[in-house]
Amino acid sequence: MPESRRLIPLACALAVDMFGSGLFLPMSLLYFTEVAGLSLGTVGLLLSAATVASLPVPLLVGHVAHRFRPLSRVMLAQVVQGVAFAAYGWAHTATGVLLVAMLAAIGQRLFWSSFFSVVAGLAEPGEDRRRTDRRYALTGMIQMASMGAGTLVGGLVVAYGWYQPVVWANAATFLVSAVLLLAAPREPRTAPAERPADDYRTLLRDRPYLLLIAVNTIFALCSVFIGVALPVYLIEALPAPDWLVGPVLAVNTVLLASGQTLAVRLVRPLSRPRGLALAGLLWVMWALLYAAAVRVPGPALVPYLLVGLIFFAAADLIHAPLSNALSASAAPPAQRDRYLAVYQYCFAFASILAPAFFTTLYARGPAVPWLALALVTTVATVMVHALNGPLVAREDAAHTSAVR
Incomplete structure (x- = not known):
């Protein structure tokens, strides 16, 4: 078909x-x-x-x-x-x-x-x-x-x-x-001989995949952070009109809904882990730009925030398809469903962590959550770049095996 x-x-x-x-x-x-x-x-x-x-x-x-x-x-x-x-x-x-x-x-x-x-x-x-x-x-x-x-x-x-x-x-x-x-x-049912053991020992010993889950938890935190943090930040900390929250989030949604295929095409020369590292770098730049927004004068604030939003959207556009594709290709074929199910904890943990992460740090200063996010995202970016070798080797091995 x-x-x-x-x-x-x-x-x-x-x-x-x-x-x-x-x-x-x-x-x-x-x-x-x-x-x-x-x-x-x-x-x-x-x-x-x-x-x-x-x-x-x-x-x-x-x-x-x-x-x-x-x-x-x-x-x-x-x-x-x-x-x-x-x-x-x-x-x-x-x-x-x-x-x-x-x-x-x-x-x-x-x-x-x-x-x-x-x-x-x-x-x-x-x-x-x-x-x-x-x-x-x-x-x-x-x-x-x-x-x-x-x-x-x-x-x-x-x-x-x-x-x-x-x-x-x-x-x-x-x-x-x-x-x-x-x-x-529908996929055909897995043959009994191909069924994995009913435990998580293989996954728990799979250090590169566990690190990939850790990295993507931080990247998922970046992805959900804008919805949690931006409304409070715009209304309470910046000299921005209250009505700006809706349009900023709407522009972000439009960009994410229309640009993923273009983003995938632009990063095609990169391996998937290096593409994710690029997304991490863009998120770091976005977080630093928004941390500095407290010092931007009022008349320049709206265009400044919209420019910063481009960095966020570009990161999310790259991350969304590449992270899902990489999580599937890096999983052993016989245990792919199990690996992908556990991989979803990235987004669960990020959704639970984001409100506490933002509110706790925001009490120390409006720019502090953005600076902290930039720091942890930098660490995640370095980690995923270091995983390039083992994860690409897995993809190549899986592709070769499938061709045979």
Whole structure:
């Protein structure tokens, strides 16, 4: 089956899913305060507890990965999330909110622990790296564009208080996504002789891959940091108008939704680890520029921030497709699903770490979080550059084996 026909059902399912998720995003905290009547502090604690409760999911996915196809796990994740959001309307107590939020978080964690195994499974044996990177780039662009469109619509309808209809619409998008996935191609089941042992000893001894996970946790922190830190930084620390937050984040979303294939093409001469090192360097420059924004005079601040945003967007455009492609190619073929499931902890840890990282350091000075981010990102950049040799050797070995 041609690649385009194999990718279309997956792309459509992802687009529907991300549109619904973006639609709900502007009211993710407001829903339970407005509909269930809970305080904002209580809702925040409950949602954080639900997120923590979902952390074991990637380990469980890795443990059973060889028994269930990745696509089947993704479809199950969509159904679980659809059921969770359909149940939001009946959650009017703290216990009810915690239960439905846990179910939604578990479904989301299951989705991201399995989705990139589906994308990796679309590759042909011995496929050229350029096609693989382009596929991950297209996936990332669909994700960002659909979520951005959903967030835009959600931001408009929240002004009218249409909380319950949006929740039901989000539930419906998950279920529609699951139906669309029925048309996606399925990988053959792994033969019993090829199944890996049911433990993580191989992964725990795999020092280059563990270092790759550590590096990508820092890079993922950079990626989520802008959404956590920028609104507070712009409103409280800089002489910038409050309305600037929305346009800056919107420009960033547009860049991420439209530029990944171009970024992959531009960094093609570099190996994937060196491409990631370039992304790290760009993030360091972005963090340093934003740290210095406290000394930029008011009239020059808006163009200064937009120029700095270009460094962030360029880093994210390079990082998103290359990191996913590298994580798949660096994993042993027989344990790829397990490795990719554990790899998703990069993003889980970054999402949990970012608020505490920013707020703790921000109390010491508005520029301190950005300087600290630049420092840890510099370390991660040096580390991924040092991993170039072993990771490229793995990619070459896997490509040679596939060709044979």
